[in-house]
Amino acid sequence: MTKLLVFAGSTRQQSFNRQLAHATAKLASASGADVTLLELSSLDIPMYNADLEAEATPADVIKLKEIMDAHPAWIIVSPEYNGSYTALLKNTIDWASSPVKGHPVWSSSNKPFTGKVVGLLxxxxxxxxxxxxxxxxxxxxxxxxxxxCPQQFALGRAGEAFDEQGEFKSDFHRKSAQAVVDQTLWAAARLAT
Ligand SMILES: Cc1cc2nc3c(=O)[nH]c(=O)nc-3n(C[C@H](O)[C@H](O)[C@H](O)COP(=O)(O)O)c2cc1C
Incomplete structure (x- = not known):
C-alpha cells in the first residue's frame, strides 16, 4: 500500500484547492493508497529567514520534513497567484528543503525531496x-x-465544481483527478521495486 501525502498551497477556510485536495485524497483512499491529508494551517511555520534558522529550525519544520519523508508519493494542489504558486507553498518548500546544520538526519540538502513521486493539481x-x-x-x-508525473490537472471555474458534500459535480473533473492519482500511485509503486 503506497503512502501518499496530499496537501494544498492554501489555508483559506473555503479554499478551492483544499476542496480539491480533500476530494482527491478520497479518490486515492478508494484506490488503495494509505493517504495522509496535511493541512498546512496545522503547522506553525514562520516566513523563511536564515537568521531565524541559524538560531534554531522551528520544531514544526522538522515535523514537516518527517511527514514528507515518510511518504514516497505526494499530491500537491496548487492555487495560482499572479501566474505562479503561492508564497505559502514556496515558503513550505523552502523550509522543507533547507538543510539543518549538524542534525543527524536533516543535514543533507534535498533529503525529504529526492526520489519522491509528485502528482500536481x-x-x-x-x-x-x-x-x-x-x-x-x-x-x-x-x-x-x-x-x-506528466499527468496533471488544472480545475477551472472551481467555485462551481463541488457539491455540498465536497464531491465532484462533473464526471470529467473526477476522472481527471483520478488520472493524476492513478499515475502517481503507479509510478511510486514502479520506483519502489
Ligand atoms: C494576489 C492574488 C493573485 C491572484 N492571481 C491569480 C492568477 O494569476 N490566476 C488565477 O487563476 N487566479 C488568481 N487569483 C485568484 C485565486 O485563484 C483565488 O483567490 C483562489 O480562490 C485562491 O485559491 P484558494 O481558493 O485555494 O485559496 C489571485 C488571487 C490573489 C489573492
Whole structure:
C-alpha cells in the first residue's frame, strides 16, 4: 500500500484547492493508497529567514520534513497567484528543503525531496484553473530531484465544481483527478521495486 501525502498551497477556510485536495485524497483512499491529508494551517511555520534558522529550525519544520519523508508519493494542489504558486507553498518548500546544520538526519540538502513521486493539481475560479502555477512548480520540484508525473490537472471555474458534500459535480473533473492519482500511485509503486 503506497503512502501518499496530499496537501494544498492554501489555508483559506473555503479554499478551492483544499476542496480539491480533500476530494482527491478520497479518490486515492478508494484506490488503495494509505493517504495522509496535511493541512498546512496545522503547522506553525514562520516566513523563511536564515537568521531565524541559524538560531534554531522551528520544531514544526522538522515535523514537516518527517511527514514528507515518510511518504514516497505526494499530491500537491496548487492555487495560482499572479501566474505562479503561492508564497505559502514556496515558503513550505523552502523550509522543507533547507538543510539543518549538524542534525543527524536533516543535514543533507534535498533529503525529504529526492526520489519522491509528485502528482500536481491546481484549482482556480478562472478558466485556466491555475495551470500557470503548475508550470512554475514543475521545474522547482525537478530541481529538488522529485519525479514529476506528466499527468496533471488544472480545475477551472472551481467555485462551481463541488457539491455540498465536497464531491465532484462533473464526471470529467473526477476522472481527471483520478488520472493524476492513478499515475502517481503507479509510478511510486514502479520506483519502489
Ligand atoms: C494576489 C492574488 C493573485 C491572484 N492571481 C491569480 C492568477 O494569476 N490566476 C488565477 O487563476 N487566479 C488568481 N487569483 C485568484 C485565486 O485563484 C483565488 O483567490 C483562489 O480562490 C485562491 O485559491 P484558494 O481558493 O485555494 O485559496 C489571485 C488571487 C490573489 C489573492
Amino acid at each position: 491546481s484549482a482556480s475560479p478562472g478558466a485556466l484553473g491555475g495551470l500557470r502555477s503548475l508550470s512554475h512548480l514543475n521545474p522547482l520540484l525537478q530541481n529538488l530531484q522529485c519525479w514529476i
